[in-house]
Amino acid sequence: MWRTVDPDGRIVVLHEERWQHIAVEHPELSRLRPLLLATVSLPDEWIAGHRPGEEWFYRENPGPTRWLRVVVHFHERQGFIVTGFPRRSFP
Numbered sequence: 191m192w193r194t195v196d197p198d199g200r201i202v203v204l205h206e207e208r209w210q211h212i213a214v215e216h217p218e219l220s221r222l223r224p225l226l227l228a229t230v231s232l233p234d235e236w237i238a239g240h241r242p243g244e245e246w247f248y249r250e251n252p253g254p255t256r257w258l259r260v261v262v263h264f265h266e267r268q269g270f271i272v273t274g275f276p277r278r279s280f281p
Contacts, residue, residue, distance in 0.1 A: 194227040196247070202230050202262055202269035212274050218254055219274060225252055226274045229260045237281060245269075248280060256280075 192204045204227065213220040228249070235248040239261060249258040255276035262269040 192223070192227060194231045196230050196262070196269060197233070197236065200264065200267050200269055202271060204271040208271055208273070215273075216275050218276060219258075222252070225249065225258065226260055226271070229258055229274070230262060230269075230271065235280060246281060
């Protein structure tokens with residue numbers, strides 16, 4: 191399990207099971223776990239997701255695509271990274 195803090199000071203956790211999901215589904219990110227966590231702590235863009243309690247954190251130009259999106263679900267004041275994936279466009 192890994193932790194970071196988002197710009198609002200909330201703790202965000204990445205569990206091993208979720209990291210494995212990201213690394214398997216998006217092998218281009220398999221060596222970029224620190225970047226995934228940094229995207230949450232210092233996003234270039236940050237918007238509400240489609241569901242209540244969901245927020246999307248973006249890093250611009252991380253390679254190999256234009257954007258990296260990290261999806262976080264919040265419960266009370268703690269967040270849990272659900273997934274992360276490359277995007278060609280914002281959002």
